[in-house]
Amino acid sequence: RRLFIVAGAALGVVLVLASGGLGLKAHAAENPITNLSSSTLSKNPFIRLLCFFGVVRGIRTEREYLKRLAVTLLKKGARKIKRKRVEAICIPLVAAFVGWLTNWLAVQMIFYPIDFVGVGLKRFVTGSIYGCDVLQPHGLIGWQGIVPAKAAKMGYAMVNMVTSKLIDVHQTFLKLDPDKLATLLSIEVPELAREVGNTLFPGWSVALAENHLLPRLTDDVRRALLTFQHEYLASFVRCMQDNLGRIMDVDEFVTQYYVEHKPLLNRFFQECGKKELSFLVNSGVWFGFLLGLPQVLVWAVVDNIWSLVLGGLVVGYATNWLALKLIFEPVLPVKVGPLTIQGIFLSRQKEVSAAFADFYCTWLLKSKLFWEYLFTGPKRGAFKELLAEHNLEQIQKVSQSLGVRADLVDKEVLGDLAELGADRVFTQLPSHVHVLHDHIDSVLNIQPALQAGLQSLSPQEFEQVLHPVFQEEEFILIIAGAVLGALAGALQHLVSDGVRGHLARKRQEGQSVMNGK
Numbered sequence: 001r002r003l004f005i006v007a008g009a010a011l012g013v014v015l016v017l018a019s020g021g022l023g024l025k026a027h028a029a030e031n032p033i034t035n036l037s038s039s040t041l042s043k044n045p046f047i048r049l050l051c052f053f054g055v056v057r058g059i060r061t062e063r064e065y066l067k068r069l070a071v072t073l074l075k076k077g078a079r080k081i082k083r084k085r086v087e088a089i090c091i092p093l094v095a096a097f098v099g100w101l102t103n104w105l106a107v108q109m110i111f112y113p114i115d116f117v118g119v120g121l122k123r124f125v126t127g128s129i130y131g132c133d134v135l136q137p138h139g140l141i142g143w144q145g146i147v148p149a150k151a152a153k154m155g156y157a158m159v160n161m162v163t164s165k166l167i168d169v170h171q172t173f174l175k176l177d178p179d180k181l182a183t184l185l186s187i188e189v190p191e192l193a194r195e196v197g198n199t200l201f202p203g204w205s206v207a208l209a210e211n212h213l214l215p216r217l218t219d220d221v222r223r224a225l226l227t228f229q230h231e232y233l234a235s236f237v238r239c240m241q242d243n244l245g246r247i248m249d250v251d252e253f254v255t256q257y258y259v260e261h262k263p264l265l266n267r268f269f270q271e272c273g274k275k276e277l278s279f280l281v282n283s284g285v286w287f288g289f290l291l292g293l294p295q296v297l298v299w300a301v302v303d304n305i306w307s308l309v310l311g312g313l314v315v316g317y318a319t320n321w322l323a324l325k326l327i328f329e330p331v332l333p334v335k336v337g338p339l340t341i342q343g344i345f346l347s348r349q350k351e352v353s354a355a356f357a358d359f360y361c362t363w364l365l366k367s368k369l370f371w372e373y374l375f376t377g378p379k380r381g382a383f384k385e386l387l388a389e390h391n392l393e394q395i396q397k398v399s400q401s402l403g404v405r406a407d408l409v410d411k412e413v414l415g416d417l418a419e420l421g422a423d424r425v426f427t428q429l430p431s432h433v434h435v436l437h438d439h440i441d442s443v444l445n446i447q448p449a450l451q452a453g454l455q456s457l458s459p460q461e462f463e464q465v466l467h468p469v470f471q472e473e474e475f476i477l478i479i480a481g482a483v484l485g486a487l488a489g490a491l492q493h494l495v496s497d498g499v500r501g502h503l504a505r506k507r508q509e510g511q512s513v514m515n516g517k
Helices: 002-030 045-083 085-111 151-166 169-173 178-186 189-200 203-216 219-242 250-260 262-272 274-301 305-328 346-363 367-376 380-401 411-431 433-444 446-455 459-465 467-471 474-516
Strands: 117-129 132-143 334-336 339-341
Touching: 045 085, 045 274, 085 262, 085 274, 085 305, 085 474, 117 151, 132 151, 132 250, 151 250, 151 262, 151 446, 151 459, 151 467, 178 219, 178 433, 189 411, 219 380, 250 262, 250 367, 262 274, 262 346, 274 305, 305 467, 305 474, 346 446, 346 459, 367 380, 367 411, 367 433, 380 411, 411 433, 459 467, 467 474
Parallel strands: none
Antiparallel strands: 117 132, 334 339
């Protein structure tokens, strides 16, 4: 009878939509104010009969049936909860633990392991930035933290935002005073000259010049040499400032540095997103507990392992998804009564900007690292060429000041001499630039400008400071949480069944002993 009623209701609805819908619309257009019972559709006895016996009767009958079913299930569930009170209490508690565990696992998968762990038969390369591979965190068998695997992509995204939107690199380095740097570096010139001389001439000749020739120079010659030395150094600093793009790429420097120091990139995201990562983990407890409450009702009326497995899957999936949503959404502040709601990370823009700027200026944008990049980075060849060009220019100036005719000078010999000097200076200079670091860092003083720039970003732009670390492989993180939740639900069912069976056997043994007595 129930099947017949449902079929009649379905057929009635189909006929209403198919044969009477257009007529009803036309009738309504011609008679805006009318009773439905006077329409052509409502006068059709067949449709009225189907609607009455199918839809109306079916709804009434099924409503009573559903009421009876609901009451039956509630009574059954209440008896089961009363009988298995401990198991019922454990469900939301286990769901809270599963929520915490899946979210904690998601955070661990973002940052660890630093290096790939597994069978390295195949790694999937999705791109390359400055010669550094961007990898998928998963291989055929194994895993690498999302941030370490995509260090090139994430490092480049961060520094490119800094150099393209927040800081003018060229203008920043123009703040350095060439004369001040020349004065500071002049302290190291005697030792540098001695080291370069030892690579070009026999040791005895260098010692002879240092001990016997230099002390006999007149004061005028000494002042001339010091003036030339100062001008040489200052003019080379100006040459570096004018050719900064040729010898330095800050984007490349930071990207490659992050790839070589992956734990540092982890630390950057962990410091900037400290509260968000903590919320992601801890919120799993509360979301899991709340999602576990309806899971108790399902378990109470469904005697099947799949109720706990499905519940665990939902908890593992939903806790990760909800936490990620609340961290970054809504992007713009939304007024809800007296409250203003915004994504947790975005509401901390001022605080995160300070942490971001402090980290970059402490660990990356430092004079020591800039000089290391110039001497060892991909543009070291361009830096050596610039030094050789500067040497040649200075040699030509000295020749002109001494009145040497240009046609008597072999340009090829001068070029070789300039390159030889540049090669020797390039080799020895790294051990002498340490006297410049404190001054350069204090003059550049990038931290205030960087912090102010970050604070001025729109919420949509600022979101990209941290969101990429969650967007990358977000689906894998959520699915991993769902799978772990499902496994936890199955384990919970098996453990409860095992405990219940053990207790039942104990009671049966006890009853047998009593009967024997």
